[in-house]
Amino acid sequence: MIRIENLYKVYGDREVISDFNAVLDKGINNLIIGASGSGKTTITKCVVGLTEPTKGRVLFDDVDFFSLGRKDRAEMRQLIGFMFQGGALFDSMSVEENVMFALRVFTNRSYAEMKKRVDFCLDRVGLSGVNNLMPDELSGGMVKRVAIARAIVMNPSYLFCDEPNSGLDPQTAILIDELISEITHEYQITTVIITHDMNSVMDIGDHVIFLHQGQKWWEGSKKEILDAKNEQLREFIYASSFMKSLKDLQE
Amino acid sequence: MNFLFHFGRYTLFLGKVFARPQKRKLFWDSTFREMVTLGLDSLPIVAIISVFIGAVATIQTASNIDSGLIPLSTIGFATRESMLLEFSPTIIALILVGKVGSSISSELGTMRVSEQIDAMEIMGLNPANFLVLPKVIGLMIINPFIISLSIFLGVVGGYLATVSTGVITVSEYESGITLDFYPFDYVYAMIKTVVFAFIITSVPAYFGYFVEGGSVKVGKASTIAVVYSSIVILILNYIITQLLLL
Ligand SMILES: Nc1ncnc2c1ncn2[C@@H]1O[C@H](COP(=O)(O)OP(=O)(O)O)[C@@H](O)[C@H]1O
Ligand SMILES: [Mg+2]
Numbered sequence: 065m066i067r068i069e070n071l072y073k074v075y076g077d078r079e080v081i082s083d084f085n086a087v088l089d090k091g092i093n094n095l096i097i098g099a100s101g102s103g104k105t106t107i108t109k110c111v112v113g114l115t116e117p118t119k120g121r122v123l124f125d126d127v128d129f130f131s132l133g134r135k136d137r138a139e140m141r142q143l144i145g146f147m148f149q150g151g152a153l154f155d156s157m158s159v160e161e162n163v164m165f166a167l168r169v170f171t172n173r174s175y176a177e178m179k180k181r182v183d184f185c186l187d188r189v190g191l192s193g194v195n196n197l198m199p200d201e202l203s204g205g206m207v208k209r210v211a212i213a214r215a216i217v218m219n220p221s222y223l224f225c226d227e228p229n230s231g232l233d234p235q236t237a238i239l240i241d242e243l244i245s246e247i248t249h250e251y252q253i254t255t256v257i258i259t260h261d262m263n264s265v266m267d268i269g270d271h272v273i274f275l276h277q278g279q280k281w282w283e284g285s286k287k288e289i290l291d292a293k294n295e296q297l298r299e300f301i302y303a304s305s306f307m308k309s310l311k312d313l314q315e
Numbered sequence: 316m317n318f319l320f321h322f323g324r325y326t327l328f329l330g331k332v333f334a335r336p337q338k339r340k341l342f343w344d345s346t347f348r349e350m351v352t353l354g355l356d357s358l359p360i361v362a363i364i365s366v367f368i369g370a371v372a373t374i375q376t377a378s379n380i381d382s383g384l385i386p387l388s389t390i391g392f393a394t395r396e397s398m399l400l401e402f403s404p405t406i407i408a409l410i411l412v413g414k415v416g417s418s419i420s421s422e423l424g425t426m427r428v429s430e431q432i433d434a435m436e437i438m439g440l441n442p443a444n445f446l447v448l449p450k451v452i453g454l455m456i457i458n459p460f461i462i463s464l465s466i467f468l469g470v471v472g473g474y475l476a477t478v479s480t481g482v483i484t485v486s487e488y489e490s491g492i493t494l495d496f497y498p499f500d501y502v503y504a505m506i507k508t509v510v511f512a513f514i515i516t517s518v519p520a521y522f523g524y525f526v527e528g529g530s531v532k533v534g535k536a537s538t539i540a541v542v543y544s545s546i547v548i549l550i551l552n553y554i555i556t557q558l559l560l561l
Contacts, residue, residue, distance in 0.1 A: 112437055114433055114436060114437060137439075138439040138440075138441075139439060140439070141436075141437055141438060141439035142438065142439045144437060146434070146437040148430045148433065148434060149430075150429060150430060152429060152430035152431050152433065152434040153431075154426075154431055154434070155425075155429070155431070165438070166438050168338075168341065169337050169338060169341065169438070169440055169445075170337070170438075170439070218438075
């Protein structure tokens with residue numbers, strides 16, 4: 065479980081995140097949704113300390129992350145898996161080396177043991193036999209899969225995915241969403257997924273937080289979202305013609 | 316203001332770079348790899364330039380000495396001294412800034428803008444230490460060999476010039492290059508070499524590491540890195556020379 069309390073982030077004189085509070089439970093898909101520029105990436109980066117929040121507290125299962133020293137923070141981070149918007153694969157390393165990286169740096173396992181774990185993770189994300197490909201030889205969907213494999217290789221307790229299905233075709237997008245969802249339930253991970261895709265929301269949105277201009281405007285499940293009264297949220301949901309026609313059908 | 320900002324952040328950056336590596340074996344593995352890459356990368360250009368400069372310096376000195384009052388051994392002596400004291404340690408360093416430095420800067424800059432550095436940080440690794448320390452230590456170890464080779468090849472270049480043009484005899488050239496040799500000159504050259512290796516790697520690494528924005532900024536950072544590193548090398552060259560040779 066992750067608890068975020070009174071989180072603020074100011075860039076220059078712009079308040080990008082204002083008084084953000086949330087409790088993110090484990091074993092479910094916690095989605096943070098909102099338009100481009102609403103502050104989704106900034107919130108996740110603050111939560112994991114990639115950017116220092118201006119104010120606020122973040123508790124990882126009751127451990128106050130920002131009160132930790134440098135060494136404890138580094139240790140805490142080994143429990144966090146992070147999937148970047150663009151994949152952020154190490155482009156000088158093969159797929160196998162990418163996924164193996166954290167194992168090589170932080171554990172003392174033999175190559176055979178590490179390889180076994182890497183192959184397991186690659187298999188889990190539906191990629192086998194691509195160990196020796198380089199990142200620039202991968203398709204968009206494969207990059208995302210490798211990024212997921214790399215994020216789960218250390219058995220993380222917390223998993224952050226920044227727009228995991230952006231830039232993918234709709235079919236692949238759904239596969240990636242479902243893959244993350246399965247992994248979350250299977251290993252009881254506290255998962256935070258950032259998206260602006262309503263398909264993802266309706267597909268895997270166990271717990272949905274709607275962000276508007278750096279503030280939380282609505283919170284609920286995918287079942288409740290279509291009936292939400294919040295105007296900004298309705299605008300966001302019904303921006304796509306598909307959702308609009310769905311609403312018309314409903315009414 | 317700008318200079319103070321960079322200086323302060325560079326100092327803090329060095330603090331992160333010179334932390335204890337997460338795993339000693341991985342550190343030495345990548346240091347060794349950097350030594351090989353940085354060394355092999357720069358060898359061809361260093362070799363070619365050194366031979367030609369040595370040859371040209373020799374012909375130039377020879378063409379200025381025709382009075383008969385100055386002994387002809389001065390020619391070889393001048394070639395050796397200019398390669399040893401200045402050309403190989405300093406000018407080659409400036410050339411390596413353009414070759415090695417700019418590639419370090421764009422490598423790290425690309426890793427920064429594509430969030431690969433963030434990805435390492437989030438794993439709990441110290442990316443500055445992991446990525447930069449092997450390059451700094453690697454070049455500091457390998458550069459004395461590169462520069463020694465450059466000095467040697469410069470002298471060989473002079474030899475080839477005397478042989479092919481016949482301005483002086485081989486034995487006159489040989490007596491020149493062994494004339495009045497002070498081992499301390501070599502020590503002075505190697506001190507410069509190690510210090511400059513530190514600058515050639517750490518300054519461009521700093522500019523690449525802190526790139527903000529996209530790939531255009533990576534290119535800009537690399538240009539700025541080359542300018543700053545060159546200036547720092549020239550200033551340090553003056554300071555070290557004044558301290559050691561006066
Ligand atoms: N490093 C930064 N410096 C200044 N402003 C930033 C920085 N990062 C993000 N912002 C601003 O914060 C806002 C939220 O950005 P972001 O969190 O990336 O949005 P999202 O991920 O929801 O698209 C944007 O208006 C963006 O311009
Ligand atoms: Mg974003």
